[in-house]
Amino acid sequence: MGLLLAFLNCSYIPKCGKNFEESLSLVNVVMENFKKYQHFSCFYDPEGTQKNVLLTKLYSSNVVFHSLFWPTCMMIGGLAIVAMVKLTQYLSLLCERIQRINR
Structure with a gap:
């Protein structure tokens, strides 16, 4: 569950709750791919003041x-x-x- 929360900080889930189950299944697929293939880090604001995250530094x-x-x-x-x-x-x-x- 902790890995899912860390992954959700680097992922976008639409605010609209209509397709939450579909969004959650997509996040789970991506999370499984990251578990299998590589370790990644993202750069985000833990205080939540920014709306965007960066997967890689420019x-x-x-x-x-x-x-x-x-x-x-x-x-x-x-x-x-x-x-x-x-x-x-x-x-x-x-x-x-x-x-x-x-x-």
Whole structure:
């Protein structure tokens, strides 16, 4: 019974009670197939605030890391280039002022 309850968290049973027996028999068939062939995990909200469950994750943590890491590196590289240009402009102006004072 515990396996059935865990499976029901990852399954959809229509709210309409007209075909409950048919829905329950379909769930039992699917549950038997999962018992025979593989272990599966689903990702659901145990608090019940979400209406959907995911059978598989769409993105792994590696994909999330790379999609955040590389754009951040590019932004930091761009900011470093802008900072070097501004520093070069400042040093150029400073050098020009020093040359005017020495003349």
